[in-house]
Amino acid sequence: MTFFILLSIVLFFLGAGLVYRFQDIARKSRFFEKDQDTWAKKIFDLNIKGFFLNTLFQIKLFKAGKLRWLAHFLVILGFVYLLIVHAMDGVTSGFFSWYQPGIAPFRFLRNLAGLGVGLGCVLFLLRRLPRFRTNRERVKRKKGDRFRGTASILLILALIVSGFLLEASRIISEPRFDEMVEEYSGLDEDSGQMDLEAFWVKNYHLVLKEDLSSKSIDYENAASLNQEYCLDCHDRPDEAFISTPLALGAKPFGNWLARFRVDNVFYWLHYVIGLLLLAFLPFSRMFHLIAIPVASTRKRIRPQSLKKNMGLLDLFSLTACTNCGFCSEVCNVYPNFQVTGNGEILPHLKIETVKTMAKKGLWDARTVARLRSGNDDCTRCGRCADICPSGIDLIRLWESADHLMTSLGCPDNYTQVLGTSFEQWTRQDLFPKDFGNSSLTSGLADQVAAFENCVQCTICTNSCPVVAHDLNQNDLGPHQVMNLLRLGEKHMATGSRMVWHCLTCYSCQELCPQGIRVTDILLELRTQGQKTAGQIKLSQLTNQGSDK
Amino acid sequence: MTDLNSIDCDLLVIGAGFAGMVAAARASHLGLRTVLAGNSGSLIFVSGLMDYLGVYPMDAKGVLDDPAQGLACLQSENSTHPYGGISHEQIIQCFEFVKWILGKEGLAYHLSPGRNLPVLTAMGTFKPSFMVPRTMEKGSLLFGEKKRLLLIDIKGLQGFSARQAAGGLAKTLDEVICLTVEIPGITKTIPPIILAELFEDPGVQESFVRQVLPFSNRVDIAGMPAVCGVHDSLGIQQKIEKMTGLDLFEIPGIPPSIPGLRLKNAFEKRLAALGVKFLSNTRIKDPVFNGGKFIFTGVTDSGKLSISAKGAVLGIGRFFSKGLNAGRDKIMETLFQLDVRQPVTRSLWHGTNFLTRQGHKINQAGIETDQRFRPLKKGGQPVFPGLYAVGSILAHNDWMRLKSGSGVSLVSACTAVDDFYQGVTKAKI
Structure with missing residues (x-):
């Protein structure tokens, strides 16, 4: 009875938790979408194939890592078996009259499933040890997140271990035996309870307080009693290939265990852990069990529909992330991280920051500036989304984060540069003192000798593929940028589209009859512009924050 | 950096x-x-025409029909012009060498059998040249019989107007029709290099042909700006000729010049095939002559290298290419600090009449050499035994006025290298 009350409470808690999470996700997802129609339309845009492949067979995980897939599959298969056949045995035996937890082959299968889950969890834990991590994975993760993951695994492992211990302690438990005998047979001292006890001691590893060896036992009577009352539900326990050895090992302490009813302790331990897992499912790492199928079922974004989907930041994708780190292992711009040390370049860290931003907006100027710069470094090559075992549409996520940051007032450097006035370029007091150099550093564009020989022959502009592509756009050509430099208008030059559109194909520099390093200068202006734009952005974000 | x-x-x-x-x-x-x-960026500025000698003497009215006649006149005057010690046959051989070299890379040239070729320019005038790209060859035959000419310009291409050229031609030809061809997708301006690349697209060729075809019965020959492809210009031209049934020729235009780009590409490919090590965008500095050898330092954007050579050919151009540097009172050669033959004072550099037939004194300034193109010291001795100066840096050579730029360049280059080669082989024997 107590158990059912507890179960009801937990189920209520679980239901409420799920409703809360779903509502939260839906509300926050909607918050960032561009218009309601897009969301409504997208929600029905299903990817059924993706759902089956990735949920039932975890095909993406298989592609990502065989061992990881094995561990997952062991856990999932075992857990599903245990959940349906074992945890819900009341329901199961209602459907199948021949089902009894104590007979073959279910005892064996239960142990096997338990072993599978246990092994899977051990694999998970081993993989978390530093020595088994690849170099790229050793990037710092957030502490809370690691803890949540490990806690979930430990909880499952504890559930399995307590299950085995429960089974083992019950095999040898005399009080449990007495309870069963009383409930199902009504035998007493006179009608052969002792015979049955002895029979069980001999065949079922039961441990008794009193020593029966001196007494005369009628084994034939015992066998018939056993057949009559016990055999329907209890085979010999030997096929429980883990619990039985455990029980045999615990035999010397049998009496002591019986005295304290340790089997009942394990019973409650097992159930409480199970209920805990259930109750915290919506808020623990385990939520990915639900989020991944949902995320995998969402239709993937295609380049054609990218524009339409901008700003659609759905939290389901974000919560489906298990922070496994595969994405960062394949990340195309990982070298950028190595050079700049900006963790927001790496997908598995970036997604955490995006998650925070989805909840709190531009909460911290510095982190947001780093996220912006990291997300701008991303080439959208799609490798992360390809490998993501959770099937998250990461490209959509990065695009949406981009859009979101822009709409919240943190534009990319390109927009920042074009939207920066001359006053802003030169207002040094705007820059926080401790954020790198506070002005454009000296380079080619500051050395008169580097560009003074330009004769404005326009060969560079004529050979420029960007100019050729952009024929109808009225912006400067390379020779005009050089002329701005000659006029001392470096900031104006930095703000020109040419600097930011340059492909660095070097045809201008190759062809320049005066040997001016045109491309090098454009590239340098852009690099310095990036820095300055970053500083201006940071100062703007900081000011925004202080206004609030 | 110090590697x-x-x-x-x-x-x-x-x-x-x-x-x-x-x-x-x-x-x-x-x-x-x-x-x-x-x-090699300066090659984009050349027209692709190779002149021999278009005007002589300096103050002559009109142009030379027979360059050999001009050369004979030049040599009889004991001129100090770079052609001074070279025979007509030698010059023709040099032209043939260049034609052969470029032909190897599929850039076909037409070498005149003896007379200067009158080539139609974008201004509608005729310029005397001697060796022209095959794509321009038919334009030099306009004078012969009376021909009806179609002048084609391209919308968006700056620097060439059919009507401007036709205006210049009004006296020469009776019937000139102007046509502006539109290239699909081009609304405003288009740089010549991009246009030339577009012309390699069969779709663009077809669109061009469609617009020219209605005129094919009304004219005999058609001229267009030199944008007919970068790589296989002659092939494209022949294809268009076949499709329109018209003779076609290209007209050289202002920089960036596509014939110049073709020349640059052909030379670079040929030199690579010949095994020449081409240090592109490398500045040569600090020459040292020691023990019969030159040691130079080559400076690139990223590092330095040391080059030792038995001989050196100085083809570093004039002011634009920074081979010569015009100081306030004096013109200097920038690498070896060689003596530069020049007017005594700056006030004599230019005359007062911009288009004077005598030319300007400054254009005759340059490096004084012997007849084997070795730069000379004050006393008339070669500065170094293995040093040669070629091309526009040479003194007594107003190539703009005399229409002899490419000729002087290729003749001096070939002669200098031949001389160096003879010296090396002699030393070996």
Whole structure:
């Protein structure tokens, strides 16, 4: 009875938790979408194939890592078996009259499933040890997140271990035996309870307080009693290939265990852990069990529909992330991280920051500036989304984060540069003192000798593929940028589209009859512009924050 | 940055303009280990026409029909012009060499059998030249019989107007029709290089032909700006000729010049095939002459290297290419600080009449050499035994006025390299 009350409470808690999470996700997802129609339309845009492949067979995980897939599959298969056949045995035996937890082959299968889950969890834990991590994975993760993951695994492992211990302690438990005998047979001292006890001691590893060896036992009577009352539900326990050895090992302490009813302790331990897992499912790492199928079922974004989907930041994708780190292992711009040390370049860290931003907006100027710069470094090559075992549409996520940051007032450097006035370029007091150099550093564009020989022959502009592509756009050509430099208008030059559109194909520099390093200068202006734009952005974000 | 590589070679050609390219080709053709250093960007400024001698003497009215006649006149006057010691036959041989070299890379040239070729310019005038790209060849035949001409310009291409050229031609030809062709997708301006690349697209060719076809019965020949493809210009032209049933020729235009780009590409490919080491965009500095050898430092954007050579050919151009530097009172040669033949004072550099037939004194300034193109010291002796100067840097050579730029370049380059080669082989024997 107590158990059912507890179960009801937990189920209520679980239901409420799920409703809360779903509502939260839906509300926050909607918050960032561009218009309601897009969301409504997208929600029905299903990817059924993706759902089956990735949920039932975890095909993406298989592609990502065989061992990881094995561990997952062991856990999932075992857990599903245990959940349906074992945890819900009341329901199961209602459907199948021949089902009894104590007979073959279910005892064996239960142990096997338990072993599978246990092994899977051990694999998970081993993989978390530093020595088994690849170099790229050793990037710092957030502490809370690691803890949540490990806690979930430990909880499952504890559930399995307590299950085995429960089974083992019950095999040898005399009080449990007495309870069963009383409930199902009504035998007493006179009608052969002792015979049955002895029979069980001999065949079922039961441990008794009193020593029966001196007494005369009628084994034939015992066998018939056993057949009559016990055999329907209890085979010999030997096929429980883990619990039985455990029980045999615990035999010397049998009496002591019986005295304290340790089997009942394990019973409650097992159930409480199970209920805990259930109750915290919506808020623990385990939520990915639900989020991944949902995320995998969402239709993937295609380049054609990218524009339409901008700003659609759905939290389901974000919560489906298990922070496994595969994405960062394949990340195309990982070298950028190595050079700049900006963790927001790496997908598995970036997604955490995006998650925070989805909840709190531009909460911290510095982190947001780093996220912006990291997300701008991303080439959208799609490798992360390809490998993501959770099937998250990461490209959509990065695009949406981009859009979101822009709409919240943190534009990319390109927009920042074009939207920066001359006053802003030169207002040094705007820059926080401790954020790198506070002005454009000296380079080619500051050395008169580097560009003074330009004769404005326009060969560079004529050979420029960007100019050729952009024929109808009225912006400067390379020779005009050089002329701005000659006029001392470096900031104006930095703000020109040419600097930011340059492909660095070097045809201008190759062809320049005066040997001016045109491309090098454009590239340098852009690099310095990036820095300055970053500083201006940071100062703007900081000011925004202080206004609030 | 301090990584010092070193290269050893027979001949270092300094300057990758037209003269430098020819010199490098000639040298490696003769079997010399050749290094070429410099910036080939200046080739984009050349028209693609190769003149021999279009005007002589300096103050002559009109142009020369027979360059050999001009050369004879020049030599009879004991002129100090670079052609001074070279025979007509030698000059023709040099032209043939260049034609052969470029032909190897599929850039076909038409060498005149003896007379100067009148080539139609974008202004509607005729310029005397001697060797022209095959794509321009038919334009030099306009004078013969009376021909009806279609002048085509392209919408968005700046620097060539059919109506402007037709205006200049009004006196020469009776019937000139102007046509503006539109290239699909081009609404405003289009740079020549991009347009030339577009012309390699069969779709663009077809659209061009569609617009020209209605005129094919009304004219005999059609002229268009030189944008007919970068790589296989003659092939594209022949294809269009076949489709329109019209004779077609290209008209050279303002920089960036597509014929110049073709020339640059052909030379670069040929030199690579010949095994010339081309140090593109490398500046040569600090020459040292020691023990019969030159040691140079080559400076690139990223590092330095040391080049030792038995001989050096100086084809570093004039003011634009920074081979000569005009100081306040004096013109200097920038690499070896050689003596520069020049007017005594700055006030004599230019005359008062911009288009004077005598030309301006400054254009005759340059490096004084002997007849084997070795720069001379004050006393008339060669500065170094293995040093040659070629191309526009040479003194007594107002090539703009005399219409002899390419001729002087290729003749001086070939002659200088031949002389160096003879010196090397003699020394070996």
